[in-house]
Amino acid sequence: MDSFCMYTGVCSWLVMVGFNSTSFQPATFQLTGFPGQEAAYHWISVPFVVLYVTAMVGNCLVLCIVWADRRLHQPMYLFLCMLAVNDLGMALSTLPTVLGTFCFHSTDIAFDGCLVQMFFIHFFSFMESGILVAMAFDRLVAICNPLRYAAILTNPRIVRIGLVIVVKCTSMLFPFPFLIKRLPYCKSNVLSHAYCLHSDMMRLACADTTLNNICGLFAILITYGLDSLFITLSYIMILRTVLNVASHKQRLTALNTCISHICAVLLFYVPTLAVPIIHRFWKNAPLLVHILMSYVYIFVPPVLNPIVYSVKMKEIHKGILRLFSRG
Numbered sequence: 001m002d003s004f005c006m007y008t009g010v011c012s013w014l015v016m017v018g019f020n021s022t023s024f025q026p027a028t029f030q031l032t033g034f035p036g037q038e039a040a041y042h043w044i045s046v047p048f049v050v051l052y053v054t055a056m057v058g059n060c061l062v063l064c065i066v067w068a069d070r071r072l073h074q075p076m077y078l079f080l081c082m083l084a085v086n087d088l089g090m091a092l093s094t095l096p097t098v099l100g101t102f103c104f105h106s107t108d109i110a111f112d113g114c115l116v117q118m119f120f121i122h123f124f125s126f127m128e129s130g131i132l133v134a135m136a137f138d139r140l141v142a143i144c145n146p147l148r149y150a151a152i153l154t155n156p157r158i159v160r161i162g163l164v165i166v167v168k169c170t171s172m173l174f175p176f177p178f179l180i181k182r183l184p185y186c187k188s189n190v191l192s193h194a195y196c197l198h199s200d201m202m203r204l205a206c207a208d209t210t211l212n213n214i215c216g217l218f219a220i221l222i223t224y225g226l227d228s229l230f231i232t233l234s235y236i237m238i239l240r241t242v243l244n245v246a247s248h249k250q251r252l253t254a255l256n257t258c259i260s261h262i263c264a265v266l267l268f269y270v271p272t273l274a275v276p277i278i279h280r281f282w283k284n285a286p287l288l289v290h291i292l293m294s295y296v297y298i299f300v301p302p303v304l305n306p307i308v309y310s311v312k313m314k315e316i317h318k319g320i321l322r323l324f325s326r327g
Contacts, residue, residue, distance in 0.1 A: 025181070026189040028108045029201070033101045033194050034291060045102035051299050052099070055091040058306030059084040065319035072315055075153035076142070079135045080309060080316075082162055083264070086131055087302035090124040093117060094195045094298055101194040114196040115177040121298070122176065122198060123169050126219075128268055128301060129227040130165035135261050136234040143254050144241045172219045179212045180205075193294050224272065231265060260312035267304050271297040 033041060062084045066072045097117065100106040109117070142149050176198055183205035191200050202212045235258070242254050275297045278285060310316045 024184045024186060025111050026185050028110055028189065029114050029196065029204075030190045031097055031101050031107045031109055031194045031196075032190060032192055033107075035287065038105070041102045041105060045099065048098055048102055051303050052091060052095055055087060055299070055302040055306075058310070059088045059091075059302065061320060061323070062306050062309060062316060065316055065323065069315070069319060072319070075138050075149075075158055076135075077315070078155075078158050079131065079138055080313075082131050083128070083135070083305060086124055086127045087305055089120070090128070090298070091302045093120040093124060097196075098194045109196065114191075114201065115180060118180070118196040118198055118201060119173055119177055121195060122173055125272070126169040126172060126223045127165060129223055130168060132261070132265055132268060133227045133230050134161050134165065135264070136231045139258050139261055140234045140238055142257065143238050169223075172223060175215055176212075176219075179215060183207050183209065183212075193291070195298070197294075224269070228269060235262075260309050263308045263312070264301070264305050267308070268301045271300050 034044060037044065063081055066077045066081050094117070097109060138153060141152050145152070180198065180201050183202070184207050185204055186206040187204050189204065191197075191204070193200060198212070198216060202209050202216075238254075238258065242251050245251050245254065271293070275293050278290065278293055282289075310320055
């Protein structure tokens with residue numbers, strides 16, 4: 001926690017120093033969908049509408065099923081609700097500009113509005129990583145210490161875990177709008193996507209962005225780096241425990257409870273890591289590849305997470321069947 005406070009304090013101080021210089025901000029940024037395909041935007045909007053509807057309906061179904069069935073008010077399902085709320089937040093944070101770009105050819109976004117969207121996109125991305133760590137901890141306790149599972153993961157403790165994740169993500173991202181706002185812009189105001197990202201906005205600045213790069217790298221390492229390390233260590237401990245179980249059937253049963261979480265981790269971290277790797281090591285890749293990968297990074301977790309959990313978790317699957325049978 002001290003490192004978070006030091007990070008926020010140092011970045012904020014440097015930002016205040018940077019505000020002493022004159023900055024020139026564009027009134028608006030111009031969003032980009034698929035360059036050269038503007039005539040086909042109405043057709044391109046169809047799969048985006050399907051993706052948004054799937055994400056909204058799927059995550060709302062998960063929340064309704066857990067809320068309606070008191071038997072599901074258990075740690076594993078409460079963490080799943082956190083994930084569903086976060087995925088809804090991610091979808092809603094990009095929906096206005098993405099559908100505005102493709103459905104209505106509305107490509108302008110106000111500078112401050114772009115800052116707000118940038119903050120929330122990165123916030124929900126960091127939150128997802130933290131929630132996946134909490135879900136890994138849930139599986140670790142359930143498999144390695146099942147007798148104390150209910151005593152360790154009480155409802156007040158789950159609430160505190162959620163608040164810690166929110167505070168951590170907010171403190172990590174708090175400096176970023178100010179880091180962008182301090183930069184002068186004298187180049188093009190055309191962004192590379194139909195939504196605002198820190199790296200994309202930073203690219204357009206005509207000043208030294210070393211501070212932005214350092215703070216961005218630190219935030220990524222502290223968030224994705226440490227979170228992925230904690231998840232890996234959790235599954236190493238889970239595997240050690242499972243392999244010490246004599247019964248083959250019990251091993252499979254224990255591992256089966258982790259499959260949906262492992263899928264969620266892969267759905268989140270594979271696109272998250274693939275986007276910067278492609279940008280850094282495959283710079284000659286066609287522009288379409290870069291654009292599609294950026295949309296995969298935004299859309300895959302919110303769309304596929306509820307599908308994975310509804311298929312792999314029997315109680316959620318049964319809840320969906322009961323809901324539709326009543327209808």
